[in-house]
Amino acid sequence: MSDRPVGHLYGRDVYAFGDGGYAFEAKGDLRPLRKEDCKAVSLFANYSPTEDTDGFIQLPSGVRYRIVQRGDGQAPTLNQTVRIDNLVWQGDGEGFNDRSRPRYREVDERIDDSMPEWRREALLSMKVGEVRRLIVPATVEDGRRRHELRLWAIVNER
Incomplete structure (x- = not known):
């Protein structure tokens, strides 16, 4: 606290x-x-946001993230559609390298108010090319706690 x-x-x-x-x-x-x-x-x-000793930074939503690969492209804005990879670890494991099998999906997604707040917050603070690992607390999202997002492209301008 x-x-x-x-x-x-x-x-x-x-x-x-x-x-x-x-x-x-x-x-x-x-x-x-x-x-x-x-x-x-x-x-x-x-x-x-504060940086923990493990290198993760906490956003106001409570989601913690660490940049795995910096992006050098543009940052998306609200109401743009982006192409992302989303790798999700299911289960109760604590780390990103545990035995739970990650689930992967590539998707084009519009950043708007219908998107979960934590995801919108993360994507709006990323740049094209960035890879980010996120730890989503159970108070924010049930069941899926660890994500890896890669922002490939901004597909369209508003």
Whole structure:
């Protein structure tokens, strides 16, 4: 948990808490926010994602990522369609190299409000050519915790 507030929710201080979630103080205790309430948190302008000792950076959604290969292309914007590879590890394993068999798919996907927030957040912060490994906490997405995204191209402009 963070020792300083990272934002506000309905006038209360909010702290980074657990595996990508937020908590608020009530009657001297920290209480975790429900997943649906996390979207309403107003983060402070000076709050930035933090890098863990394992090299992963945490985004405001709670998703942690590490860049495997830097991209040198353009960054997509909202409402563009992108071509990505998505490798997903199923199961309860902790690492990207465990025995669970990854599932792969290549897809063209429009970045818009119908896309899960964590995925939109990740893609909008990538550049064409980038490969990124993501750890998605269970509070954000059930069942699929580890992804590797490769942003191949921006297929169309709005």
